[in-house]
Amino acid sequence: MEEPDFRKMKITIVGLGLIGGSYALALRKLSPKKIWAVDIDKDTLETAKRKGIIDEGFSLGTLPLKDSDLVIVCLYPELAISFIKENLEHFKKDAIITDVVGNKKKVIEEIKLFLRKDLDFVGGHPLAGKECSGFAHASADIFLGANYLLTPVSGNKRESLQLLKKMIRGLGCKEAFCLDPEEHDKIIAFTSQLPHVLAAALINSSGLKNIDNLIGGSFRDATRVARMNVDLWTELLMENRENILTEVEVFVDNLAKIQLALQKEDCVTLRAILEQANKEKEAFK
Amino acid sequence: MEEPDFRKMKITIVGLGLIGGSYALALRKLSPKKIWAVDIDKDTLETAKRKGIIDEGFSLGTLPLKDSDLVIVCLYPELAISFIKENLEHFKKDAIITDVVGNKKKVIEEIKLFLRKDLDFVGGHPLAGKECSGFAHASADIFLGANYLLTPVSGNKRESLQLLKKMIRGLGCKEAFCLDPEEHDKIIAFTSQLPHVLAAALINSSGLKNIDNLIGGSFRDATRVARMNVDLWTELLMENRENILTEVEVFVDNLAKIQLALQKEDCVTLRAILEQANKEKEAFK
Numbered sequence: 001m002e003e004p005d006f007r008k009m010k011i012t013i014v015g016l017g018l019i020g021g022s023y024a025l026a027l028r029k030l031s032p033k034k035i036w037a038v039d040i041d042k043d044t045l046e047t048a049k050r051k052g053i054i055d056e057g058f059s060l061g062t063l064p065l066k067d068s069d070l071v072i073v074c075l076y077p078e079l080a081i082s083f084i085k086e087n088l089e090h091f092k093k094d095a096i097i098t099d100v101v102g103n104k105k106k107v108i109e110e111i112k113l114f115l116r117k118d119l120d121f122v123g124g125h126p127l128a129g130k131e132c133s134g135f136a137h138a139s140a141d142i143f144l145g146a147n148y149l150l151t152p153v154s155g156n157k158r159e160s161l162q163l164l165k166k167m168i169r170g171l172g173c174k175e176a177f178c179l180d181p182e183e184h185d186k187i188i189a190f191t192s193q194l195p196h197v198l199a200a201a202l203i204n205s206s207g208l209k210n211i212d213n214l215i216g217g218s219f220r221d222a223t224r225v226a227r228m229n230v231d232l233w234t235e236l237l238m239e240n241r242e243n244i245l246t247e248v249e250v251f252v253d254n255l256a257k258i259q260l261a262l263q264k265e266d267c268v269t270l271r272a273i274l275e276q277a278n279k280e281k282e283a284f285k
Numbered sequence: 286m287e288e289p290d291f292r293k294m295k296i297t298i299v300g301l302g303l304i305g306g307s308y309a310l311a312l313r314k315l316s317p318k319k320i321w322a323v324d325i326d327k328d329t330l331e332t333a334k335r336k337g338i339i340d341e342g343f344s345l346g347t348l349p350l351k352d353s354d355l356v357i358v359c360l361y362p363e364l365a366i367s368f369i370k371e372n373l374e375h376f377k378k379d380a381i382i383t384d385v386v387g388n389k390k391k392v393i394e395e396i397k398l399f400l401r402k403d404l405d406f407v408g409g410h411p412l413a414g415k416e417c418s419g420f421a422h423a424s425a426d427i428f429l430g431a432n433y434l435l436t437p438v439s440g441n442k443r444e445s446l447q448l449l450k451k452m453i454r455g456l457g458c459k460e461a462f463c464l465d466p467e468e469h470d471k472i473i474a475f476t477s478q479l480p481h482v483l484a485a486a487l488i489n490s491s492g493l494k495n496i497d498n499l500i501g502g503s504f505r506d507a508t509r510v511a512r513m514n515v516d517l518w519t520e521l522l523m524e525n526r527e528n529i530l531t532e533v534e535v536f537v538d539n540l541a542k543i544q545l546a547l548q549k550e551d552c553v554t555l556r557a558i559l560e561q562a563n564k565e566k567e568a569f570k
Contacts, residue, residue: 127501147498177498187499190491195503198483200562201540203569205532206475212569213432213462214472216412218480221506226566234556241547247490248544252537254486259533262526271519277485281511284488284497 004163006030006170012068014038014061014083016048018130019100020074021138023171024053029140030170036064044135065090070163073099076232077239081110084121091119096160098124102188102232103240104151104181112153120160123151123181126173127192131227143171149188151181189243194251196233197244199226289448291315291455297353299323299346299368301333303415304385305359306423308456309338314425315455321349329420350375355448358384361517362524366395369406376404381445383409387473387517388525389436389466397438405445408436408466410473411458416512428456434473436466474528479536481518482529484511 009032013020016039024035037054038061039045045057058064065071065087073080080099091097097119101107104123111121128146130137148168152161161178168176179187202219203226237244261270294317298305301324309320322339323346324330330342343349350356350372358365365384376382382404386392389408396406413431415422433453437446446463453461464472487504488511522529546555 129502147501149499175498187496191496191500191504195507197543198487198507200559201536201543202480202483203562203565204539204558205535206565211472211476213460214434215476215569216432218510219476221509222480222483223566224506225503226562228559228563230556230559230563233559234552237547238550238552238555245544245547248540250490251486254489255533258482258486259530262522262530265523267519267523270523271515273489274485274513274515274518277488277511278513278515280488280491281508284500
């Protein structure tokens with residue numbers, strides 16, 4: 001199998017927001033022949049071109065897609081699906097398409113229903129982000145040391161997977177992990193969406209307290225992601241609600257154990273719970 | 286009122302762990318005449334002296350206390366109270382004593398019951414720490430940019446407060462805030478102890494999931510403090526349990542609102558909750 005050569009490739013990024021913009025910046029390290037972008041915001045496209053972050057910007061997919069070997073769709077879940085569907089005829093023959101949507105099962109199942117046989121769609125999810133959105137905050141650094149999840153399914157080509165893994169290494173990510181889309185959504189409900197839900201619930205509990213200057217690192221960290229992209233996260237949480245509700249229940253059970261120990265003034269149990277937390281946390285070192 | 290001059294002062298730190306050790310390191314910036322330490326661990330005292338972090342170490346309070354102008358007690362809550370009680374006769378006349386205990390009401394009320402009239406105890410709580418304990422992890426940097434809470438009560442001398450505020454600035458803290466001990470315990474239940482409780486409950490929910498490499502920044506941040514000093518936190522949480530239980534209830538109510546929105550597939554409500562979280566988080570910028 002030939003090693004993929006990015007220098008011969010033309011890449012189109014669809015959606016030049018925080019993530020799309022960060023791809024454009026980081027992909028330069030791989031020296032692709034062209035980096036193109038599709039976005040509805042002409043100012044962003046102009047800025048990105050003037051700064052040399054992209055080679056050309058387009059308002060529609062028509063032109064760049066017909067010549068792109070790799071297309072990275074950096075749109076919200078529903079938009080990502082509809083963009084691929086509506087532009088289906090424009091994709092270059094045998095093009096590889098990937099996305100960055102935070103839930104994988106639905107996007108993969110829906111795209112499979114209409115995708116052209118020659119095209120290969122491999123679901124992706126970089127565990128990278130920031131507490132802000134938009135092209136202005138894009139940075140190649142968001143990928144550095146981040147894990148990157150790929151959710152290949154039967155039918156995906158080995159070559160596509162090989163190419164994406166090479167791209168992921170080139171972006172500076174820590175590692176690429178492959179997992180089943182359904183498994184992905186279950187895990188991400190716990191490792192990403194639950195922490196976002198808890199951060200929102202915690203910050204919303206601050207009520208009228210005047211505590212701006214009375215917080216320490218634990219509160220700051222626990223609420224870092226409370227500032228999230230509201231439209232995106234409403235869509236992500238609602239779509240994966242069954243997995244998230246299951247994880248919230250498990251969490252509430254564990255919280256109730258601490259509540260009970262405090263209510264009963266049971267130091268032995270409380271100590272055992274904190275001891276367990278210490279051990280579990282060690283496992284994530 | 287004369288400006289306090291640390292170069293004329295002898296300071297004793299009681300308990301040379303993470304926090305006590307960090308005081309010893311950071312206090313050098315103020316060039317006090319002497320920095321002494323009391324600890325039960327002779328190896329730690331020897332190491333600290335050899336490295337020039339302290340000028341002398343003592344296993345008992347007897348000797349250093351009788352010549353110390355300022356005593357910083359860096360022990361767990363119950364030990365802090367009993368140390369001061371048991372060493373009461375040894376303190377220098379008019380000495381200033383402060384502590385670093387995470388709950389303030391109990392320690393202040395108990396010490397008040399037996400404190401010598403000439404001594405001045407001012408409760409303190411630096412919002413600084415690390416996910417590890419012990420002298421080996423001590424660092425002057427933990428104070429940099431941290432908020433520092435003082436809980437003076439009627440009877441405390443203006444001069445003592447002035448001296449502690451100067452010390453706090455000298456440590457590199459962001460600012461010193463004064464508040465009532467009872468108010469302190471209510472606020473800290475929300476801003477520090479609740480985040481610790483949530484981190485423990487979250488990490489304990491990971492169960493048998495094999496997710497070491499599938500976590501992103503949100504999970505890492507939400508569980509950072511799950512690795513806590515178990516003995517210390519059992520004592521802190523149990524002592525302040527009434528305030529914490531109140532805050533847990535408020536949090537669970539807010540979490541239940543998100544659960545309900547997800548169960549009812551109510552995007553409008555979910556979006557409003559996330560919008561509120563965004564706004565609340567902005568307030569802590």
